[in-house]
Amino acid sequence: MLTINNLVKHRGNQEILSGISFTAKPGRVTGFLGPNGAGKSSTLRILLGLDRATSGSALIDGKPFADLQHPLATVGALLDGSGAHRMRTGRAHLRWIARAAGLSRARVEEVLDIVGLTHAAGKRVGSYSLGMGRRLGMAAALLGDPAILVLDEPVNGLDPQGIRWIRTLIRERAQSGHTVLLSSHLMGELAETVDDVVIMNRGKIVADGTLEEVIGHYSTLEEAFFAMTSEHTGDVV
Amino acid sequence: MRAFNAELSKLLSLPGIWLALVIGALAPAVVAALDSIVEKADIVAGISTRLSDIGYIGLGFGVQGVIIIGVLAVSSEYVTESSEAGGGQQITTSLTVVASRLQFLLAKACAVIVISVLLCIVTIMTTVLATQLILGEHAPEFEWTRLIGAVCYWTFTALLAFGITLLTKNGMIPLTVLIINSSVVSFSFLLTKATKLAFYLPDRAGMDMFMSERYLTPVTGGLVMLAWVVVILIIAAIEFHRRDVAA
Numbered sequence: 001m002l003t004i005n006n007l008v009k010h011r012g013n014q015e016i017l018s019g020i021s022f023t024a025k026p027g028r029v030t031g032f033l034g035p036n037g038a039g040k041s042s043t044l045r046i047l048l049g050l051d052r053a054t055s056g057s058a059l060i061d062g063k064p065f066a067d068l069q070h071p072l073a074t075v076g077a078l079l080d081g082s083g084a085h086r087m088r089t090g091r092a093h094l095r096w097i098a099r100a101a102g103l104s105r106a107r108v109e110e111v112l113d114i115v116g117l118t119h120a121a122g123k124r125v126g127s128y129s130l131g132m133g134r135r136l137g138m139a140a141a142l143l144g145d146p147a148i149l150v151l152d153e154p155v156n157g158l159d160p161q162g163i164r165w166i167r168t169l170i171r172e173r174a175q176s177g178h179t180v181l182l183s184s185h186l187m188g189e190l191a192e193t194v195d196d197v198v199i200m201n202r203g204k205i206v207a208d209g210t211l212e213e214v215i216g217h218y219s220t221l222e223e224a225f226f227a228m229t230s231e232h233t234g235d236v237v
Numbered sequence: 238m239r240a241f242n243a244e245l246s247k248l249l250s251l252p253g254i255w256l257a258l259v260i261g262a263l264a265p266a267v268v269a270a271l272d273s274i275v276e277k278a279d280i281v282a283g284i285s286t287r288l289s290d291i292g293y294i295g296l297g298f299g300v301q302g303v304i305i306i307g308v309l310a311v312s313s314e315y316v317t318e319s320s321e322a323g324g325g326q327q328i329t330t331s332l333t334v335v336a337s338r339l340q341f342l343l344a345k346a347c348a349v350i351v352i353s354v355l356l357c358i359v360t361i362m363t364t365v366l367a368t369q370l371i372l373g374e375h376a377p378e379f380e381w382t383r384l385i386g387a388v389c390y391w392t393f394t395a396l397l398a399f400g401i402t403l404l405t406k407n408g409m410i411p412l413t414v415l416i417i418n419s420s421v422v423s424f425s426f427l428l429t430k431a432t433k434l435a436f437y438l439p440d441r442a443g444m445d446m447f448m449s450e451r452y453l454t455p456v457t458g459g460l461v462m463l464a465w466v467v468v469i470l471i472i473a474a475i476e477f478h479r480r481d482v483a484a
Binding site for chain 1: 239240242243244246247250251252253313316318321322323324325326327329330332333334335336337338479481482
């Protein structure tokens with residue numbers, strides 16, 4: 001369970017988040033949408049303890065990230081790129097993470113297999129394509145078999161096969177009772193995958209509910225999204 | 238302990254670290270060998286004034302290896318992937334794997350200390366071997382206290398590089414300044430010509446732990462350098478603890 005409560009973030013004299021609140025529930029995939037600069041990544045970064053909130057809270061199973069006993073087994077995160085150093089091999093990257101969490105080398109091979117990177121595990125991350133880097137990032141997120149996944153643009157750079165793989169994986173996690181929060185720009189893709197939707201615009205939540213509720217009287221999620229985030233209506237909805 | 242293992246594994250899987258280990262283990266021996274060759278005639282004749290510092294000169298110049306280790310341990314976290322690769326940084330992974338930033342820093346600092354100490358011990362062996370091969374029976378006796386001083390000097394230097402890089406987040410500036418200062422032109426040495434206070438700069442004070450020509454006693458020198466290390470690490474840790482990774 002992820003609980004964002006009245007989160008405010010200032011950077012310089014800019015207000016990036018103006019008191020946002022929402023939850024991502026177990027057994028459901030929550031889609032997190034918004035135009036570039038809406039504050040999605042900032043929210044995810046605060047949730048993962050990478051950035052500090054000016055006020056408000058972002059809790060993982062009721063605790064701030066810094067209080068988690070076993071972070072890797074609690075929440076798996078995929079942020080920008082692969083999150084690996086380009087001179088290290090994919091396998092070496094996963095191995096140091098496994099060490100930090102007290103996981104076995106066999107588990108590293110398992111996740112390499114799950115994400116389909118076994119063949120490239122001995123190559124340096126610098127030689128990976130964007131899609132391979134994202135797969136490596138997914139492998140790191142899955143390493144501790146966490147009950148919660150936080151994914152920032154997971155399908156970015158993936159080929160159609162990869163997109164389908166992510167979609168299936170996410171649905172399976174939710175069906176087995178896990179919590180998944182993912183941000184994306186791809187409306188069509190999201191509409192296929194998510195149960196709940198949170199839409200942000202300019203640091204505020206403009207819609208929050210089940211997929212059906214958010215689509216409401218619009219014909220598609222995309223229509224609803226543009227109606228809520230376009231310049232003229234964004235502040236009204 | 239797990240975090241420490243992870244940091245050790247991280248460092249040893251970086252090619253740059255192995256380059257630093259090779260430089261650190263061999264450069265001082267080469268300097269000691271060259272120095273021994275130049276001084277050999279004087280030493281055999283018994284008129285060399287520098288016999289007591291043969292070998293230690295190399296250990297003084299040879300800190301580049303640990304400087305690279307201290308810098309890379311931090312700068313590698315902040316290397317940004319190309320925008321085509323998604324523009325990520327390893328630091329985001331590091332901090333989502335270990336919950337506490339302080340624990341992360343301690344683990345990393347300990348990994349740097351362990352590698353620096355081991356490297357220095359290996360280097361002392363290669364350096365002693367080099368002087369003995371060239372000077373034979375005329376080679377100076379190496380004193381344990383001074384060698385321990387050299388190990389401390391290397392370790393403190395690595396930690397200084399580590400702390401400074403934590404503040405800059407980028408390896409280029411600390412690497413350039415520290416390496417030039419320890420090899421080509423020693424700014425602190427030049428400053429000692431202008432003011433006695435410069436003898437209290439970390440590298441000058443630290444060298445007094447094992448060089449025979451010194452301003453401070455070895456223990457005072459060591460404490461002065463340690464004080465620099467502690468202050469810089471505390472400032473760096475506070476800054477690291479409160480700053481946003483994205484900032």
